[in-house]
Amino acid sequence: MLPNEIYPLKHLSVRVPWHDQGWNGTICSNPAKNTSCLKLRRIEELKDEKLESKYAGMSIEELSQDVWPCCVAERGMFMAPFDYVKVVDHPYKESSKETHGHFKATPLRFPAYSAAVIPFRWMLKSSINELKKYYPLDVDESREPKLPFPSNWWQEKTNQETLLNSFMNHIQVGSLIFFYAKQIPFVEETRRVLIGVARVKHIGELTEYQYATKSPSLRAMLWERMVQHTLRPNFRDGFLLPYQELFTYAEKHSEINVAECIAFAPEERMAEFSYASEHVSNDSAIECLIELAKSLEKMKKYIRGPWDECLKWIDDRLSEIWKLRGPYPGLGACFTAMGISLGTFVARALEQHFTENADIWPLVDAMFESPKDYLPSYLAKQVTPELSRMWKQMTSERKELVKLLSRMELSNEQATVVFVQSERKKKEIHAADNDILKNPYILYEQTRLQLEPIPIWTIDKAMFPNEALLETYPFLREGSLDSKYDIRRVRALVVYVLEQAASNGDTLLPFEEIVRQIRNLPIVPDCELHEDLLTSIETDLQQEIIIVEMADGSKAYQLKRLYEMGQLIREKVEKRLKGARISISADWRALLDEKLGGPIQIADPYEAEKEEMARTEKAAILKELAESRISVLIGPAGTGKTTLLSTLISHPEIQQGDVLLLAPTGKARVRMEEVSKTLKIKAYTLAQFLGRTNRYDYQNFRYQLINAKGEKHAQTVIVDEASMLTEEMMAALFEALEGVQRFIFVGDPRQLPPIGAGRPFVDLVNYLTPDNVESMFPKVGKGYGQLTIPRRQSSETGGERDDLRLAQWFSRSSVHPADDEYFDETNFSVS
Numbered sequence: 001m002l003p004n005e006i007y008p009l010k011h012l013s014v015r016v017p018w019h020d021q022g023w024n025g026t027i028c029s030n031p032a033k034n035t036s037c038l039k040l041r042r043i044e045e046l047k048d049e050k051l052e053s054k055y056a057g058m059s060i061e062e063l064s065q066d067v068w069p070c071c072v073a074e075r076g077m078f079m080a081p082f083d084y085v086k087v088v089d090h091p092y093k094e095s096s097k098e099t100h101g102h103f104k105a106t107p108l109r110f111p112a113y114s115a116a117v118i119p120f121r122w123m124l125k126s127s128i129n130e131l132k133k134y135y136p137l138d139v140d141e142s143r144e145p146k147l148p149f150p151s152n153w154w155q156e157k158t159n160q161e162t163l164l165n166s167f168m169n170h171i172q173v174g175s176l177i178f179f180y181a182k183q184i185p186f187v188e189e190t191r192r193v194l195i196g197v198a199r200v201k202h203i204g205e206l207t208e209y210q211y212a213t214k215s216p217s218l219r220a221m222l223w224e225r226m227v228q229h230t231l232r233p234n235f236r237d238g239f240l241l242p243y244q245e246l247f248t249y250a251e252k253h254s255e256i257n258v259a260e261c262i263a264f265a266p267e268e269r270m271a272e273f274s275y276a277s278e279h280v281s282n283d284s285a286i287e288c289l290i291e292l293a294k295s296l297e298k299m300k301k302y303i304r305g306p307w308d309e310c311l312k313w314i315d316d317r318l319s320e321i322w323k324l325r326g327p328y329p330g331l332g333a334c335f336t337a338m339g340i341s342l343g344t345f346v347a348r349a350l351e352q353h354f355t356e357n358a359d360i361w362p363l364v365d366a367m368f369e370s371p372k373d374y375l376p377s378y379l380a381k382q383v384t385p386e387l388s389r390m391w392k393q394m395t396s397e398r399k400e401l402v403k404l405l406s407r408m409e410l411s412n413e414q415a416t417v418v419f420v421q422s423e424r425k426k427k428e429i430h431a432a433d434n435d436i437l438k439n440p441y442i443l444y445e446q447t448r449l450q451l452e453p454i455p456i457w458t459i460d461k462a463m464f465p466n467e468a469l470l471e472t473y474p475f476l477r478e479g480s481l482d483s484k485y486d487i488r489r490v491r492a493l494v495v496y497v498l499e500q501a502a503s504n505g506d507t508l509l510p511f512e513e514i515v516r517q518i519r520n521l522p523i524v525p526d527c528e529l530h531e532d533l534l535t536s537i538e539t540d541l542q543q544e545i546i547i548v549e550m551a552d553g554s555k556a557y558q559l560k561r562l563y564e565m566g567q568l569i570r571e572k573v574e575k576r577l578k579g580a581r582i583s584i585s586a587d588w589r590a591l592l593d594e595k596l597g598g599p600i601q602i603a604d605p606y607e608a609e610k611e612e613m614a615r616t617e618k619a620a621i622l623k624e625l626a627e628s629r630i631s632v633l634i635g636p637a638g639t640g641k642t643t644l645l646s647t648l649i650s651h652p653e654i655q656q657g658d659v660l661l662l663a664p665t666g667k668a669r670v671r672m673e674e675v676s677k678t679l680k681i682k683a684y685t686l687a688q689f690l691g692r693t694n695r696y697d698y699q700n701f702r703y704q705l706i707n708a709k710g711e712k713h714a715q716t717v718i719v720d721e722a723s724m725l726t727e728e729m730m731a732a733l734f735e736a737l738e739g740v741q742r743f744i745f746v747g748d749p750r751q752l753p754p755i756g757a758g759r760p761f762v763d764l765v766n767y768l769t770p771d772n773v774e775s776m777f778p779k780v781g782k783g784y785g786q787l788t789i790p791r792r793q794s795s796e797t798g799g800e801r802d803d804l805r806l807a808q809w810f811s812r813s814s815v816h817p818a819d820d821e822y823f824d825e826t827n828f829s830v831s
Contacts, residue, residue: 002136002169002378008332008348009324010170011280012177012227013265013273014115016075016195017043018184020244021057025080027069029057037071039183046070060084075276078115078179079231079240085109088222090209092147092155099145099155099218104210108222111204113231115177116224119167121275123153123160123223131163134336134344134412138162145218157208157219164206167279168225175200176285176317177229179240180265180273185247186258192265192273194292197317198231198238239310241295242303249302256302263288263295268455282325283409287457287522289314289321294522322466326351327473328360328406333415338390338402341382343412349375359475361403368392401433404440404479407462414454418443441492445544448499451700456496457523463489464525484525485533487540493518493527494534495544498559502757507566507727508548508558562757565705565731569760572734573767576629577783582741584653588622589615595647614789617778618644621785625744626654628783632722632765633746635787641746644787645675645718648744655679657715657741662686664729664754668721686719686729695732703728705735712739722747727758 018036020028028034031052038044052069060068061082069076072086090103110116121127128139143156154160179195187193204226208219231238241263250256265273266287272280280288293314300307331350335343350367353374354360367374368391371383394402405415417423418436429446436442440463444456463481470476481489497517501509509517511531518529538547546563550556558566592615593599600615602608618640625631625648635641649659661676661683663669672683686703690696693711696703703726717737719725722745749762770781779786 002342002345004169006345006348006376007169008344009172009175011175011282011285012117012171012200013278013280014075014078014117014177014179014227015040015273015276016078016115016179016181017071018181019071019076022240022244023075023077023079025061025077025082025084026057026059027052027055027063031056031069036181036183036185037074037076039181040074043070043074073116075115077110078229079113079233080110081112081233083109083111090220092151095149096145096147099147100220102212102216102218103220104212106207106210106222108207108224109226111202111226111228113201114204114226114228115179117168117227117277118223118225119164119275119277121278122163122167125152125154131166134342135166136342137166155218155220157221160221160223161206164221164223164225168203170279171200171203171227173200173202176280176289176321177227178265178273178280178285178288184243184262186250187262189262189264191267192270194241194263194265194288194295195243196231196238196240197288197292198229200227201230202228204228235306235310237313239306239313241292242299242305245303246299253302261295261298263291265291266455266457268453268457281409282321282329283458283461285321286318286325286461289318290522290524319466319468322469323472325409325461325469327465327469327476329409330415331360331364331406333410333412334402334406334419336412337405337415337419339387342379343382346375346379346382349379356472357474359473365391397433397437400437404437404462407465407476407479408440408454408458409461410454410458411452413452414447417447418454439488441488444492445495448495449700449702456492459492460489460523466524484527485529487537490518490527490529490534490537491541491544493521493529494541494557495559497521498545498557502559502562505753505757505759507562507758508550508556510550511555511557514557561705562727565727566758568705568731568734569727573630573764576743579629581627582629584626584651586623586626586651586653588626588647589619591651592619592622592643592647595643595650610789611791613777614640614791617780617787617789618647620778620780621787622648624780624783624785625742626651628742630743631745631783631785632761632768633744633785633787634748634765636748636750636790638790639787640789640791641787642671642675645744645746646678649676649679649681649716649718654716658713660684660689660714660717660737661720662689662717662733663720664724665721668724672718672720686725686733690729690732690736693736695736703732705731708735710734710736710738713737715739715741716744717742718744718746720746722761723749723751723759724754725761726754726756727760728756729754730760 016023017040018034020030020034032049038047047070051067055063055067060072060077060080061084065086068086071077085107087105088108089105090100092100093103122131128137131137139154139159139162143159145155147155154163176197177200178197180192181195182192184193206225207222209222211219229238231240246258246261250258266284269281269284269287272278272284293311296307296311332344332347335346337343340346350360350363353363363374368383368388371380371388375383401419405418417427417429424431427447427450429443431442431446440459441456443454444459447453464484465476465480470480494514497514498509511534515529515531515534518527521527544560546558546560548556548558548563596615600608600611602611621633622644625633633641633644648654659676659681661672661681662685663672663683664686666685669683669685676683687696687698690703691698693708694706717740719733724747745761745764747761749765753759753762768781768784770776770779770784773779773781773786779788
C-alpha cells in the first residue's frame with residue numbers, strides 16, 4: 001500500500017434516493033406518491049408502502065428499526081440531525097451457513113449529517129485487473145471463501161480493507177461531496193440529477209462484522225464507511241437545491257419551466273456518478289459547481305433562500321479547486337501513457353518539488369535524468385533507464401504534445417489513446433500530432449462517438465485556465481486561447497450542441513436554436529455567440545457541419561454524418577418506390593384461411609362479421625407487402641401481425657428467395673423467431689447482423705456507414721419493432737444489403753421514439769400513409785398496410801379485452817368515443 005499522502009486528492013459522489021422531506025431523518029410525508037425512489041432496485045424490491053404510510057412524516061429516531069423505511073440503507077437519511085444505529089446482518093449468513101453462519105448481527109452507527117459511502121465498483125471482482133493497473137493492491141483470490149454459489153464480490157477481510165482503504169485514500173477533509181439521484185419527480189432523464197453539495201468534515205473508520213466464535217475461519221468488513229459532511233439546514237457550508245419547493249411552486253404556476261432549473265452531473269462523466277459512490281475529478285467538480293450555480297440563478301427567481309450566499313460559496317470552491325487542479329492535471333496520465341507504472345503517483349511525488357511561477361518541465365527533464373533524486377525509491381524504480389532514454393530522444397513535437405495533454409485532466413486510457421500513435425489509429429482518430437497541437441478541440445470532435453470520449457469541457461479548461469491559476473502559474477498563458485470566440489472552440493461547441501440534439505432524437509437544429517443553446521451553456525468563459533458571428537465562420541464549420549434548409553425555408557445545421565445517413569435513406573426509399581412492382585402468384589385469402597384452420601366457423605353473427613373484416617384486411621395487406629419493394633406494416637397489439645407475417649413468409653416463392661428476420665433488441669428477435677418457428681428461419685438483432693461487416697461497432701455500441709457495397713443475403717427482409725430504429729440503424733441496414741426484393745418494416749409508430757437520432761420509421765409511415773386513410777377499409781396503399789381489427793382472445797365477459805382496447809388508444813386508428821370508459825372501468829390513473 002502506498003503512503004496516504006501520495007494519493008492525489010479527489011472528490012466524492014454519493015447516490016441518494018428521492019425524499020420528499022429533504023432526507024432529514026423522517027419517513028416521506030407521502031410515501032405512496034414517491035415513485036422516484038423506486039428507481040433504486042433495492043428500494044423497488046423492499047419498499048413497504050403500506051407500512052411507510054402508517055408512519056408517514058415521523059422521525060426514525062422515534063421508531064424501532066423493524067418499521068424503518070428501506071431507504072435508510074440507501075443513504076436516504078443523510079441530513080438526519082441525530083445519530084442512529086442500524087443492526088446489520090451479513091447478506092450471506094443464511095444462504096451460506098458453512099462460510100458465513102458464524103457472522104452475528106452487527107450494529108452500524110450512522111453519525112448525524114453523514115452518508116454511508118460504498119464504492120461498489122471497487123468491490124466487484126471483475127474490476128480488479130483494471131484497478132491493479134493503477135494501484136499496487138494486495139488482493140488475493142486464494143483468501144476468498146468457497147461459496148456454494150458464484151459471487152461477483154470480494155468477501156474476505158484483508159481483500160476488502162485493501163480496496164476500501166485505497167478508494168478512500170483519495171478523499172480528504174475538505175474534499176467536495178456531491179449528492180445525486182437517479183430520478184426525481186417531473187424529470188424523465190437518464191442523466192444523474194445533482195441534489196446538493198458540501199464538504200467532507202470527517203471520515204470514519206471501517207466496521208468489522210461481529211462473530212459468534214472467537215477465532216472465525218472467515219472475517220469480513222461492512223462496506224459502509226461513514227463520511228460526515230458540512231451541509232446543514234442553514235446552507236452556510238454547502239446546500240441542497242430546493243427541488244421540493246420548486247415542484248410545489250410549479251403546481252400553482254404552470255408557466256414555470258421546471259426542466260430548465262434541474263442540475264445534472266456531466267453526461268460525459270457518467271462513470272463518476274455511478275455505483276453508489278465514486279471518485280469525482282477536479283474537472284468534474286468544476287463542471288458540477290457551474291451547473292449548480294446555473295440552477296440556483298434560475299430557482300432564486302421563484303424560491304426564497306440564501307441563494308446569493310450559496311453562489312458565493314460556489315465561487316470560493318471553484319477558486320480552490322482550480323488551484324488544487326494545478327497547471328498540469330494530466331501529467332500522471334501522460335506518464336502512464338509513456339509506459340511509467342504508477343504514473344499518477346510519480347506525478348504526485350514530483351509535484352512536491354514544484355514551486356510557483358516556475359514551470360514543471362525542467363523538473364521533468366531532471367527526473368528522467370536522475371529519478372532517485374526526485375522520487376521515493378518505490379517510485380523511482382518505475383522510471384527505468386529505457387524510459388529515460390526515450391524522453392531524451394523524443395522529438396520536440398512529441399514533447400509539445402505531452403505538455404498539451406498534461407494541461408487536460410485525462411484518464412490513463414484517454415492519454416494512452418492520444419499519445420500512442422498506434423492506439424490513436426486503432427480508435428480511428430485521424431489526426432497527426434501537429435493537427436492536435438494546432439487544434440486541441442479536434443480531440444473532442446474525433447472521440448465524441450467513442451465509449452470514453454474526451455469531453456469538450458476537458459479541452460476547454462486546458463485552453464482557458466482560471467484567472468487565479470494564471471496568476472499563480474503565469475507560464476500557462478502561453479498555449480492558452482485569447483478569444484472565447486476562437487473558431488476552433490465555436491466549431492466544437494456547435495458540434496457538441498448538435499450531438500446533444502441527436503441523442504434527444506433531433507437530426508438537425510434551426511440556426512437560431514444553435515445560437516440560443518450555445519449562449520446558454522454553463523461554461524466559463526461563456527460564449528455569447530450571435531447570428532452574425534456564427535454566419536461569418538460558416539466556411540470553417542464545413543468539415544463537420546452541413547447547412548440545410550428547413551421546410552419553411554429557414555436555415556438549419558446538421559452533422560455531416562447524419563446528413564449522409566439521411567440522404568442514403570431517402571435515396572433508397574425513393575428508388576424502391578419508383579421500381580417495378582414484384583410479380584407473385586398467390587391467393588392470399590386462401591392461404592390465410594389455411595393458416596387460421598379453414599373458413600370462418602363462428603356462430604355469433606357479430607363475431608363472424610368481425611372475423612371476416614379481419615381476414616379481408618389481412619389478405620389485402622399481404623398482397624401489398626408481397627408486391628411492394630418497400631412497405632410498412634403497422635397496427636396495435638392483438639391485430640394479428642404475427643399471423644400475417646407467418647402467412648407471408650410461408651409462400652413458396654418468398655421462401656425460395658430466402659428471408660432475413662431482424663429486430664433491434666434480443667427480446668424482439670425472439671418474438672420474430674416465433675413467426676418462423678415452423679420454417680426454421682433464424683432471426684438476428686440488427687447489431688448481430690450489422691456487426692459482421694463492421695456497420696455496428698461493438699466497442700463503442702454504435703451503428704455506422706463504412707462506405708462499402710453491401711452483400712446479398714435474402715430477397716425478403718423483415719424488420720420488427722421498427723419504431724425503435726434510429727437513422728443510423730436504418731442507414732447502416734440499407735448500406736449493408738444488396739439484391740433485396742422487398743423490405744418490410746413492422747411496428748407501431750405511436751410507441752416511444754428510439755433512443756438516438758431521428759425517427760425514420762415514423763417518417764416512412766407518414767410518407768407512405770394514403771391521404772384518405774381514415775375513411776378507407778381496408779387501410780392499404782402503396783407500400784402501406786394498417787391492421788385495425790383486434791382478434792386476440794376475448795375477455796371472460798365476451799367483450800374485447802382491456803389490454804387490446806388500451807392498445808387501440810395508442811394506435812393510429814380512431815378510437816370510438818365510448819372507449820374512454822375504459823379508463824374509468826380500470827381506475828387508470830397517471831401519477
